[in-house]
Amino acid sequence: MKVSYNWIKQFINVPDDIDKHTALLTSLGLEVEGVSTFENVKGGLQGVVVGHVVSCEKHANADKLKLTQVDLGSQQVQIVCGAPNVAVGQKVPVATVGTTLYDSKGEPWKIKKGKIRGEESHGMICAEDELGLGTSHAGIMVLDQELAPGTPMSEVIELVSDKVIEIGLTPNRADAMSHMGVARDLRAGLAVQEDPVEFITPSVSSFHVDNRSLRIDIEVEKAELAPRYCGLTMTGLSIGESPNWIKNRLKAIGISPKNNVVDITNYVMHELGQPLHAFDASRITGNKILVKTLPEGTPFTTLDGEEHQLHEDDLMICDADKPLCIAGVYGGLNSGVTENTSSIFLESAYFNPVSVRKTAKRHGFNTDASFRFERGIDPNITEYALKRAAILIKETAGGEVSSDIMDLYPHKIEDQQVFLPFAKVDSLIGKKIPREEIKSILRSLDINVNNVTEAGLGLTIPAYRNDVTRPADVIEEILRVYGYDRIEVSTKLNATIAASSRLENNRLQHLAAQQLSGQGFLEMMANSLTSEKYQELSEHIQAKNEVRILNPLSSDLSVMRQSMIFGGLEAIAYNLNRKQENLRLFEFGHTYHQYQDRQFTENKHLSLLTTGNTGEAHWSNNAQPADFFYLKGAVMALFDRLGLQQINEKPTKLDMLSEGISLSSGPKIADLGVVKKKLTKHFGIETTVYYANIYWDEVLKLVSSDYRKVADIPKFPEVQRDLALLVDQNINFKQLKEVAVQSEKKILKQVQLFDVYEGNKLPEGKKSYALNFKLQDDGKTLTDKQIDKAMNKIRQQLETQLGAVLR
Numbered sequence: 001m002k003v004s005y006n007w008i009k010q011f012i013n014v015p016d017d018i019d020k021h022t023a024l025l026t027s028l029g030l031e032v033e034g035v036s037t038f039e040n041v042k043g044g045l046q047g048v049v050v051g052h053v054v055s056c057e058k059h060a061n062a063d064k065l066k067l068t069q070v071d072l073g074s075q076q077v078q079i080v081c082g083a084p085n086v087a088v089g090q091k092v093p094v095a096t097v098g099t100t101l102y103d104s105k106g107e108p109w110k111i112k113k114g115k116i117r118g119e120e121s122h123g124m125i126c127a128e129d130e131l132g133l134g135t136s137h138a139g140i141m142v143l144d145q146e147l148a149p150g151t152p153m154s155e156v157i158e159l160v161s162d163k164v165i166e167i168g169l170t171p172n173r174a175d176a177m178s179h180m181g182v183a184r185d186l187r188a189g190l191a192v193q194e195d196p197v198e199f200i201t202p203s204v205s206s207f208h209v210d211n212r213s214l215r216i217d218i219e220v221e222k223a224e225l226a227p228r229y230c231g232l233t234m235t236g237l238s239i240g241e242s243p244n245w246i247k248n249r250l251k252a253i254g255i256s257p258k259n260n261v262v263d264i265t266n267y268v269m270h271e272l273g274q275p276l277h278a279f280d281a282s283r284i285t286g287n288k289i290l291v292k293t294l295p296e297g298t299p300f301t302t303l304d305g306e307e308h309q310l311h312e313d314d315l316m317i318c319d320a321d322k323p324l325c326i327a328g329v330y331g332g333l334n335s336g337v338t339e340n341t342s343s344i345f346l347e348s349a350y351f352n353p354v355s356v357r358k359t360a361k362r363h364g365f366n367t368d369a370s371f372r373f374e375r376g377i378d379p380n381i382t383e384y385a386l387k388r389a390a391i392l393i394k395e396t397a398g399g400e401v402s403s404d405i406m407d408l409y410p411h412k413i414e415d416q417q418v419f420l421p422f423a424k425v426d427s428l429i430g431k432k433i434p435r436e437e438i439k440s441i442l443r444s445l446d447i448n449v450n451n452v453t454e455a456g457l458g459l460t461i462p463a464y465r466n467d468v469t470r471p472a473d474v475i476e477e478i479l480r481v482y483g484y485d486r487i488e489v490s491t492k493l494n495a496t497i498a499a500s501s502r503l504e505n506n507r508l509q510h511l512a513a514q515q516l517s518g519q520g521f522l523e524m525m526a527n528s529l530t531s532e533k534y535q536e537l538s539e540h541i542q543a544k545n546e547v548r549i550l551n552p553l554s555s556d557l558s559v560m561r562q563s564m565i566f567g568g569l570e571a572i573a574y575n576l577n578r579k580q581e582n583l584r585l586f587e588f589g590h591t592y593h594q595y596q597d598r599q600f601t602e603n604k605h606l607s608l609l610t611t612g613n614t615g616e617a618h619w620s621n622n623a624q625p626a627d628f629f630y631l632k633g634a635v636m637a638l639f640d641r642l643g644l645q646q647i648n649e650k651p652t653k654l655d656m657l658s659e660g661i662s663l664s665s666g667p668k669i670a671d672l673g674v675v676k677k678k679l680t681k682h683f684g685i686e687t688t689v690y691y692a693n694i695y696w697d698e699v700l701k702l703v704s705s706d707y708r709k710v711a712d713i714p715k716f717p718e719v720q721r722d723l724a725l726l727v728d729q730n731i732n733f734k735q736l737k738e739v740a741v742q743s744e745k746k747i748l749k750q751v752q753l754f755d756v757y758e759g760n761k762l763p764e765g766k767k768s769y770a771l772n773f774k775l776q777d778d779g780k781t782l783t784d785k786q787i788d789k790a791m792n793k794i795r796q797q798l799e800t801q802l803g804a805v806l807r
Contacts (some may be wrong), residue, residue: 002253003182004038005163005519007271008734011183012197014190017165029480030176031168038252040160040244041132042106047099048131048142048153049073051123053090068632069631070094070125074152077122078750079134085139086125091147092140093131095124102132104280133157160248174375174466178273180667188444188481192437202271204387208798209402216284218406221292225315226327227537227788228350228409230382232390233281235343237399242576246396249363262338262398264389266368273377274348274385277317278325279335281343285321289345294323300332302326313349314359328356343402346388346393350379350413378464379413416461420471423455428475431487438572447474503704508642509588512606515641517692519634520615521584521608526567528590529557534566537679538552539655547600548590560592564607565656565675572609581687582612584626588696606671606694608634610727631672631690635663638694642703644669649734655693665702670694709779718749718776720792725769725804726762735802736769741769744790747782750774 006016014021022032027429049643051070059065059080064664070419072094079094086092099111128134128141131153167182174183180201187199214233220226241247242263250257250266257263265276296312308326310316315327324335328351337344356373361367383405390401426432439449441460447468451458461468466649468474479487500507513523529549535541541562552558561567568585575583586608593601608694610626617623624630639647652662652671672692680689694784725736737751739759755770762768773794775787798804 001167001169003165003179004249004252005165007179007249008183011200012182012187014197018125022165028185028189030185032165033168034166035255036164036177037072038162038164040248042158043100045153046094048093050147050151051092051094052149053088053092056086056088059117069117071149076779078120079123079125080116080119081125083140089147091143091152093126095126097123101130115199120613131472139146142423162252164252166572171375175464177372180272185350190788191444204384207387209389209404213400214402215345216287216289218289218408220408222315223410225352225355226291228382229350230344230405231406232401233345233403234399235402237342237397239339239341239795242396263391264392268385268389272381272385273372274381275372277347278337278343278390279343280337280341283335284319284345288320290318300331303333308363315355329360329370330367342796346380350382376466380463385409405440413463415463416469418461418471419456420459420472420474421456424471425475427537429479429669439477445477464524482591505700514637515638516586521586522588524585528561530561530566545593562591562593564589564605569683570608572611572689573685584610591776604696606696608692609689611689628690631692635672635692644702669698714776714778716777716781718774719782719787723771723774724807726766726807727767727769727804729767731802739797739801740794743794747775747777747790
């Protein structure tokens with residue numbers, strides 16, 4: 001936001017000290033990002049003087065050029081001039097040799113001594129546009145005959161120089177979106193530095209109603225969207241250019257002047273922070289203003305000539321027949337002030353900030369008015385700003401106020417009442433500030449101290465400070481004005497140790513991340529916003545359950561994700577396109593769903609994806625491609641690290657996987673398998689991708705209820721035995737393992753599958769499994785008799801229950 005230093009000093013009478021004041025503004029939270037110089041005439045007319053044309057003759061070698069002798073006071077020079085109106089006896093502006101002038105684009109160029117068609121020229125007699133004093137180039141400027149030759153033009157023309165301060169305004173500081181707001185903060189900062197200054201606001205005491213010849217009635221149908229709406233009419237106006245002082249103020253902050261009425265509305269908005277809008281009264285049908293919403297899809301053409309389809313929630317300013325303006329955002333094409341306007345309806349209002357923001361966002365507008373309304377303006381300044389604008393319009397455009405002020409304000413926006421405990425002030429700031437100084441700071445911020453007790457202060461916060469609603473907010477105000485740099489750094493170190501369980505989510509998540517990182521997985525993070533088109537790729541993702549963003553940045557970020565897999569596949573595709581082919585990724589994240597009666601749920605997941613090889617090729621070993629069992633091993637190792645036991649598996653029903661399993665330990669805790677080719681093809685992935693979705697919320701419940709027993713490391717040796725079994729094709733290893741464990745619970749510690757054979761030499765419908773059994777007694781060394789007895793028992797049960805026979 002740009003503010004004029006000269007304009008600020010209209011409110012507080014302080015001497016020029018730009019460095020001190022900008023430093024103070026930054027310390028107050030209005031960070032100054034830069035200071036630039038504004039000049040109404042660029043270059044300040046340095047090197048341009050008054051000249052007296054002593055002689056003027058036709059150029060011997062050019063029909064359109066003239067050879068002049070010009071008295072500059074200290075010397076007489078010859079200048080070749082092409083202006084048709086140059087004549088003997090004129091007083092004219094002369095840019096002497098070495099002077100720098102600026103073209104219409106602000107680019108500098110220098111006056112040099114030269115020859116034009118064989119005649120020397122020592123300077124240039126200037127037109128208005130060449131000096132930046134106007135736009136005319138019909139001829140040279142002719143000055144007052146009373147001026148003495150050699151007088152600097154900077155003494156003839158009124159020059160304005162100003163410092164323009166660029167402030168990085170934070171969204172919460174709606175109160176500082178004007179020159180008055182910035183000056184108010186600067187006054188508070190100076191008061192703390194024992195440099196009190198008077199705060200001067202523009203007077204509106206001269207406002208009066210001249211007649212009541214033009215009445216325009218106002219009706220507000222949506223009072224919740226327009227809590228306050230004021231207006232008046234003015235007649236007999238002459239639309240033209242604004243006075244130079246207004247144009248210079250607007251130009252300094254980057255506003256292009258248009259005409260006196262529009263310029264005044266802009267001027268008051270930047271002066272007081274209250275946006276205004278002027279309607280051509282002759283274009284208001286029915287002498288009535290209606291503040292209401294219109295049906296969805298109603299067309300409306302804005303000032304820039306673009307047609308927009310209105311939303312049913314867009315608040316509009318209408319007359320009896322048609323919409324005139326998008327309230328608080330943008331004016332209409334056929335209702336604004338033109339050079340033919342002679343009467344206006346002047347609007348000053350307080351619109352609902354949320355409504356204005358949604359409307360501006362929907363239509364892609366970002367105007368000075370919407371910028372202020374969105375953040376919340378002062379509802380109590382509405383009538384004052386209207387009077388201020390009416391007075392200035394009468395001064396610059398003539399005319400009369402032709403109606404009483406109509407002010408619709410059914411429910412007054414009250415000031416906030418806050419009780420500020422002194423103990424809380426001392427605790428948060430970390431220093432005891434004198435109570436009188438606290439009260440002085442609050443008064444300098446227009447915060448009224450209603451009562452004072454031993455415990456604290458009863459305060460009234462002005463309505464324009466919509467960011468100050470709690471004691472903590474008031475303390476922040478005190479501290480920023482008092483000065484953060486005045487709070488001493490304590491030499492005492494305080495530390496708090498909080499008791500926390502090893503089963504807390506963040507600890508277990510960190511433990512899981514360490515486990516996966518140790519296995520070669522890399523952590524990724526995808527956006528929680530995703531494309532609604534992804535719901536077409538899976539029946540498990542339903543449009544009725546999606547959480548839609550009201551104002552999405554793009555169609556690709558329009559809904560909250562219902563599955564983690566799509567962000568993971570985007571990451572896989574991105575890396576494959578950059579020749580990163582061996583990928584092992586994991587991500588902790590949430591999915592979001594909406595069910596009946598707007599019941600929103602948020603579930604945490606851990607997803608794993610792998611494709612390519614499990615490692616890089618090396619001279620000592622060949623690269624091994626990742627497969628389903630590699631992913632399953634990583635998942636099972638993670639569950640083992642977390643202490644989960646008794647995990648059951650069955651075929652998965654997740655339709656994103658072509659084949660895979662579902663793991664459960666009571667509740668389902670994971671789905672893993674091979675991602676469908678249809679899905680990978682959608683993302684341009686040609687390799688096989690393996691995916692695991694771990695339901696982290698369920699894992700946390702199981703881990704928090706699991707207590708593991710701790711035992712000493714066995715002191716006695718283990719014994720291994722192998723069995724090669726012939727079994728039916730429909731028998732799997734899991735069945736064999738379960739039977740073996742049930743047969744010998746005491747000394748059987750582990751069962752592993754180390755070979756599977758299916759060949760022509762086996763009977764039809766059979767396959768061979770080679771199993772390894774580890775046996776161990778915790779209290780003694782096993783004897784051959786005990787081992788043989790256990791193995792015979794296992795073999796008999798395998799034969800009886802599953803039909804397994806030794807090969």
